Amino acid sequence: MNNERQPVLLTDEQMRTFITEGFLILKTDFPEDFHRSLLQQLTHVYENEGNPGNNLLPRIREVQMIFDHPVVTGALTSVLGPGYLMHTHRHGHFNASPKAGGWHKDSYWGYKRMRNHHPWWAMIMYFPQDTPVELGPTGIMPGTQNYESRVFEADEVTGEALASGGAGTFALIHYDIWHRSTANILGQERYMLKFEFMRTQAPSAPSWDHREAGWKRPAAFSTEIHEHDLLWEETWNWLCGRVGSLAGTQPADAGRAAELAARLEEASEPEALNAAYTLAGMGAPGVQALLAALERGSGHASRLATYGLSAAGAEAVGGLTAALGSPQPLTAEYAVFALGELRYLAAGSVPALNRLLEAGAPAEVRRAVAEALGLIGTPAAEAVAGLTRCLEDADVQVRFTAGLSLARLGAPAEAAVPQLAAALEDENRYVRGHAAEALHYIGTEQAKDTLIRFLMNSRWCPSTTPQSTFYP
Structure with a gap:
């Protein structure tokens, strides 16, 4: 074992599989x-102290070796780019139940938000013991990372993938995929260490072992999943650094646009998503149809149209900026999300986004603004000014989202250091944690001094337990 090895980057074929199916099953060589x-350490801690929760890493320091392993760092770098962030929420799952758990998507630490098709987030689910099917590995429903609805019957599951294998097996999953715990019919201890990771840099070039430029389906394409060729191609292009790559790829046919727009309301979610991404490639007729669906405020059609607008390129920016003034909070929230996904193309919308904060827009809209400012990132001074305001927001979710966004901005966010220092004393654990991460990624002398002082004052001793308060 040598953790000094270079990261083992994913291949083109593995990235294609991740894009289509939403996960990969990999293995370390410890x-x-x-x-x-x-x-032994996990069992001791769980039996004597309970689940350490977010303190899993400092309590059992060897766990960090897992996330320094070249197969793990290579997988995360491939999907999330260099400089990815390990989120402050982490959990060691213990499963001894003979009953399977319910299908679910993980929450974003206390609130419901628009989920990303682009892989801004990923999770590692690591199994530190041999985990045969009978021991209850995590079950994953392939290809469901892009759906809000479950789109399959829970009692008639077909195509479920199991993260089963020898000790050191782990699932790398898109954060938003549907998954569950399966039945542990052996009744023996089964641990799964779940850690979450965030992309801090928007992709400018492929970050995996990239050899073939164009998109194609993986060779081992599963026939169990719905087909989304335009969505998958757009995601591949996005990971290669191209924003709005669908623009102009479809005929600009107004009649066809009207037909597709109707599917946003009437079709199943997989079919409606295909309609939204087709509209994204149709230029002005497609964008107008998507904007009309967005402005109707219907939760289903509006949300699906938002994904299309997120992929439609510069053509969509003007209409989305206008939609920020909608009296319907849902429309404004979705417009903010799409502008964030369009990144630098939406730089001219930053003043309008900041005005939403100044006007006291609903909390759901302010949360979306706090994320979008970090994704757009420019002009930096205006984005930082808005995020500084967000750090002082009454809504805790606005505050902790602002910290993550400032981490994405890095050194250009130095003006926010005084407010981040204040956020280190916030009552919420994630506001404090995200503020610390932001200071780390800003990385200037002022930021580092503030962070080191905080870390020294809050230093956690992994050897101190109720059974061992001071000695040995």
Whole structure:
């Protein structure tokens, strides 16, 4: 075992599989005694102290070795780019239940938000013991990362993938995929270490072992999943650094646009998504149809139209900026989301986004603004000014989203350091955690001094337990 090795980057074929199916099952090569020791520590901590929750990493320091392993760092770098962030929320799942858990998507630490098709987030689910099917590995429903609805019957599951394998097996999953725990019919201890990661840099070039420029389906394409060729191609192009790549790829046919717009209301979610992405490629007729659906404020059609507008390129920016003034909070929230996904193309919308903060827009809209400012990122001074305001917002979710956005901005966000220092004393654990991460990614002397002082004052001793308060 040598964790000094270079990251083992994913191949084009693995990235194609991740884009279509939403997950990969991979494995580290730690020696057997590493996992034996890790299991002993996990069992001791869980039996004597309970689940350490967010303190899993400092309590069992060897866990960090997992996330320094070149297969893990290579997988995360490939999907999230260099400089990805390990989120402050982490959890060690213990499963001894003979009953399977319910299908679900993980929340974003306390609130419901628009989910990203682009992989801004990923999770690692790591199994430190041999995990045969009978021990209850995590079950994953392939291809469901882009759906809000479950789109399959829970009692008639076909195509479920299981993260089963020897010790050191892990699932790399798109954050928003449907998954569950499966039945542990052996009744033996089964741990799964779940850690979450965020992209801090928008892609400018492929970050995996990239050899073939164009998109194509993976060779082992699953026939169980719905087909979304335009969505997948757009995601591939986005990961290669191209924003709004669908623009102009479809005939600009007004009649066809009207037909597709009707599907946003009437079709199943997979079919409606295909309609939205087709409209995204049709130029002005497609964008106008998507904007009309957005402005109707219907939750289903509006949300699906938003994904199309997120991929439609510069053509969509003017209409989305105008939609920020909608009296319907849902329309404004979705417009903010789409502008964030359009990144630098939406730089001219930053003043309008900041005005939403100044006008006291609903909390859901302010949360979306706090994220979009970090994704757009320019002009930096205006984005930082808005995010500084967000750090002082009455809504805790606006505050902790602002910290993540400032981490994405990095050194250009130095003006926010005083407000981040104040946020380190916030009552909410994620506001504090995200503020610390932002200071780390800003990385200037002022930011580092503030962060080091905070870390020294809050230093956590992994050896201190109720059974060992001071000695040995």
